Amino acid sequence: xxxxxxxxxxxxxxxxxxxxxxxxxxxxxxxxxxxxxxxxxxxxxxxxxxxxxxxxxxxxxxxxxxxxxxxxxxxxxxxxxxxxxxxxxxxxxxxxxxxxxxxxxxxxxxxxxxxxxxxxxxxxxxxxxxxxxxxxxxxxxxxxxxxxxxxxxxxxxxxxxxxxxxxxxxxxxxxxxxxxxxxxxxxxxxxxxxxxxxxxxxxxxxxxxxxxxxxxxxxxxxxxxxxxxxxxxxxxxxxxxxxxxxxxxxxxxxxxxxxxxxxxxxxxxxxxxxxxx
Amino acid sequence: xxxxxxxxxxxxxxxxxxxxxxxxxxxxxxxxxxxxxxxxxxxxxxxxxxxxxxxxxxxxxxxxxxxxxxxxxxxxxxxxxxxxxxxxxxxxxxxxxxxxxxxxxxxxxxxxxxxxxxxxxxxxxxxxxxxxxxxxxxxxxxxxxxxxxxxxxxxxxxxxxxxxxxxxxxxxxxxxxxxxxxxxxxxxxxxxxxxxxxxxxxxxxxxxxxxxxxxxxxxxxxxxxxxxxxxxxxxxxxxxxxxxxxxxxxxxxxxxxxxxxxxxxxxxxxxxxxxxxxxxxxxxxx
Numbered sequence: 001x002x003x004x005x006x007x008x009x010x011x012x013x014x015x016x017x018x019x020x021x022x023x024x025x026x027x028x029x030x031x032x033x034x035x036x037x038x039x040x041x042x043x044x045x046x047x048x049x050x051x052x053x054x055x056x057x058x059x060x061x062x063x064x065x066x067x068x069x070x071x072x073x074x075x076x077x078x079x080x081x082x083x084x085x086x087x088x089x090x091x092x093x094x095x096x097x098x099x100x101x102x103x104x105x106x107x108x109x110x111x112x113x114x115x116x117x118x119x120x121x122x123x124x125x126x127x128x129x130x131x132x133x134x135x136x137x138x139x140x141x142x143x144x145x146x147x148x149x150x151x152x153x154x155x156x157x158x159x160x161x162x163x164x165x166x167x168x169x170x171x172x173x174x175x176x177x178x179x180x181x182x183x184x185x186x187x188x189x190x191x192x193x194x195x196x197x198x199x200x201x202x203x204x205x206x207x208x209x210x211x212x213x214x215x216x217x218x219x220x221x222x223x224x225x226x227x228x229x230x231x232x233x234x235x236x237x238x239x240x241x242x243x244x245x246x247x248x249x250x251x252x253x254x255x256x257x258x259x260x261x262x263x264x265x266x267x268x269x270x271x272x273x274x275x276x277x
Numbered sequence: 278x279x280x281x282x283x284x285x286x287x288x289x290x291x292x293x294x295x296x297x298x299x300x301x302x303x304x305x306x307x308x309x310x311x312x313x314x315x316x317x318x319x320x321x322x323x324x325x326x327x328x329x330x331x332x333x334x335x336x337x338x339x340x341x342x343x344x345x346x347x348x349x350x351x352x353x354x355x356x357x358x359x360x361x362x363x364x365x366x367x368x369x370x371x372x373x374x375x376x377x378x379x380x381x382x383x384x385x386x387x388x389x390x391x392x393x394x395x396x397x398x399x400x401x402x403x404x405x406x407x408x409x410x411x412x413x414x415x416x417x418x419x420x421x422x423x424x425x426x427x428x429x430x431x432x433x434x435x436x437x438x439x440x441x442x443x444x445x446x447x448x449x450x451x452x453x454x455x456x457x458x459x460x461x462x463x464x465x466x467x468x469x470x471x472x473x474x475x476x477x478x479x480x481x482x483x484x485x486x487x488x489x490x491x492x493x494x495x496x497x498x499x500x501x502x503x504x505x506x507x508x509x510x511x512x513x514x515x516x517x518x519x520x521x522x523x524x525x526x527x528x529x530x531x532x533x534x535x536x537x538x539x540x541x542x543x544x545x546x547x548x549x550x551x552x553x554x555x556x557x558x559x560x561x562x563x
Contacts, residue, residue: 132485134505136518142533144484144504151455152490155462171442171451172485172504179455193442193451193482198509202444217447218363227362229448271459275420277413277452 027211029220030196032188033167039240041068041085044126044166047244049074049081059111062104062141066096066133067177069112074124075252080116082109082125082177086167099168100133103146106176110153113161122160122255125177128167130195132176150176155270158263162251164234165189181258181270183229184250185221186243187236191229192219228276311335312499325540332498334540336477338379339386339401342436346544347399352388354421357414359383365445375406383414384439387422389431392544395551398426400435404478408440411482415443416453419487423460423471432470432551437488441481441506454486461490470554472547475525475534477501493550494534496525502534 024032032038045052049072057063068083086099109125116123132143154161161180169178169191178191185191194202196210199217218224221233234250236243258266306319313331322328324345326335343350361368376382384406390399400422402409419435426433442450464471473491478501485504488494496502503523510518521527525537538546 132504134510134513136510136514136516136522139503139505139510139518139522140527140531142489142531144480144502145489145533147485147504148458148487148489151458151486152462152465155455155459156466172454172482175451175454176485179458191448193447194444199444216363216365219448224448227448229452271463274452274456274459277416277449277456 025211026214026217026220026223027196029188030190030210030214033190035188037238038128038167038188039243040088041083041126041128042088043240044083044244044247045072045081047241048248052081055112056108057111058104058107060104060107062102063108064102064105066099066101066129067105067109069108071121074122074255075248077255078119078121080112080121080123082112082123084127084129084174084177086128097133097135099129100131101129101173101176102133102135102138103141103143106132106146106150109177110150113154113157117157117159120159122162122259123157123180124251125161125163125180127163127165127169127174127177128189129170129173130168131170132173147172147176151179154179156267158267160255160258160261160266162254162258164247164251165191165230166236170195179274181266181273182231182254184232184234184254185224185230186234187221189221189236190214190219191221191224192217323541327498327540332539334476334497334500336404336438338405339403339436340380342401343386346401346547347390347392349391350388350399352386353425354387354418355382357382357417359412359414359446361445362413362449363445363447368445371407371445379403379406381406383412383418384409384443385415385418387418389425390434392548395548397432397434397547397551398422400433402436402438402476402483404438404440404476407443409438409483410440410443411450411453412443412446413449413453416450416456419457420453420460423457423464426469427460427464427467430467430469432472432554433464434472434474434547434551435487435491436474436476437479437483438476439479439481439483439488441483451482454482457487458490461487465492468556470551470556472550472554474538474543475500475502478503480504480506480523489533492554495536495538495546496528496534497540498525498537500525502528 052070052072054070068085072081084099087093087096113123163178163183165185167189171193196213197207200209200213201207224230235246308317310317310328310333312333315330326337385400385402387400400419471491473488473494475488475496479488480503501523502525528534
């Protein structure tokens with residue numbers, strides 16, 4: 001039995017882009033995904049949404065700022081927004097563990113997703129993380145359980161959940177917010193089960209061979225689109241505002257399409273999306 | 278000088294005696310328990326292969342566990358083979374070797390099991406198959422197990438043991454977490470019982486998905502349960518982590534598992550929990 005999934009029929013997956021003239025190596029894409037000049041989570045919130053109010057806390061005992069969650073309008077409708085943000089100032093970056101969410105962040109995100117379901121709001125998630133926070137404290141707070149709970153909880157959510165990976169999409173820490181109805185990636189982004197450095201050090205006992213590893217791992221947007229892991233690629237010019245406009249242009253019709261589905265159809269389609277892997 | 282010679286002679290005699298001993302005594306008779314570090318005579322491990330001192334369950338293969346766990350078992354999906362989605366160098370050879378070592382097609386054994394009158398779906402992961410890592414076949418077998426259980430109104434009992442995602446299958450390995458979670462969700466929505474039993478070691482993507490999604494989550498004594506590996510935490514955070522951070526006992530104290538159950542008590546515990554969690558439908562039919 002072949003477990004490799006078949007190319008999607010009907011051509012739903014489209015590359016909307018103007019890829020740069022010259023083919024880039026996987027290593028270059030990894031570097032671009034981690035570039036310090038990249039659009040930040042705060043910019044996404046400011047440019048894509050005319051209004052935004054942040055909502056804090058997991059209602060258990062904690063609030064982790066590495067996932068910024070809240071309410072906003074998106075092209076005229078109320079939505080719930082979740083953004084993994086690496087932070088800007090030194091203080092901000094430390095508070096956000098450089099974009100690695102602690103368990104409380106995932107619990108907050110699930111709480112807000114359930115709230116969105118109650119009030120029939122779609123959810124938009126934006127991901128840029130090297131992975132879930134790998135600290136002793138995170139282990140004791142149940143990092144595995146928090147991600148597992150997200151995967152299980154999102155499986156049955158009756159509102160659309162669209163995800164954009166706009167930088168790094170690191171393993172389970174990214175999947176916890178990328179297990180919804182559609183996943184889009186920006187041109188300069190990656191999505192993988194492990195960092196190329198980690199992969200190289202396990203495989204060749206040499207973390208410096210990360211470029212080679214990146215090539216083998218097929219973590220680029222193009223490779224992942226070909227494998228049907230994602231729905232499509234969002235063109236990412238250097239101008240951040242232009243990039244945010246592209247996001248709006250692409251997500252709007254996708255959202256309208258998903259909003260036409262009944263809750264049961266939506267959940268069934270989401271299940272089918274992952275069943276093929 | 279004479280003293281020195283004497284010592285030398287004694288030393289040689291000693292070595293000679295050692296060599297003879299090696300010939301007559303098979304290796305592996307005395308083992309060190311990896312958890313309590315005490316020496317254990319191999320026969321004292323008993324049929325369950327546990328440390329008589331601390332109760333730690335040594336890592337055993339799926340088929341070894343099956344010998345004492347169930348009264349009958351009929352295997353499912355034993356012929357599925359990975360499509361090697363990344364065309365990974367030497368992966369096929371690695372798989373073949375693991376298949377020979379474990380008598381499994383991938384890192385989990387699945388099927389329908391019976392203990393007494395109780396019939397349920399059973400999955401046992403095997404840490405001896407590429408560290409129990411989750412490949413596409415692992416995920417597919419577990420998904421099919423839950424789908425079968427949902428269709429036939431059966432409970433699922435799943436023993437987890439895994440180093441996490443299977444590197445050689447890259448992002449496809451990651452997708453298994455979501456795929457299995459969907460199947461667990463559908464099973465749960467049907468009002469059916471899922472018992473997850475964590476064995477040493479369970480980490481990474483398996484902890485972050487179905488190991489932690491059971492209605493009831495049990496663990497064997499001193500099993501390692503975690504998300505990030507110890508080395509990853511130490512290297513990323515530059516902090517020494519306590520030896521017992523990811524021990525089942527510490528995880529229990531932090532509220533993430535229901536109970537720790539000794540291996541010899543598993544069979545009767547499973548039967549009792551299946552009875553307790555069969556819902557109204559079960560009460561009426563019995």
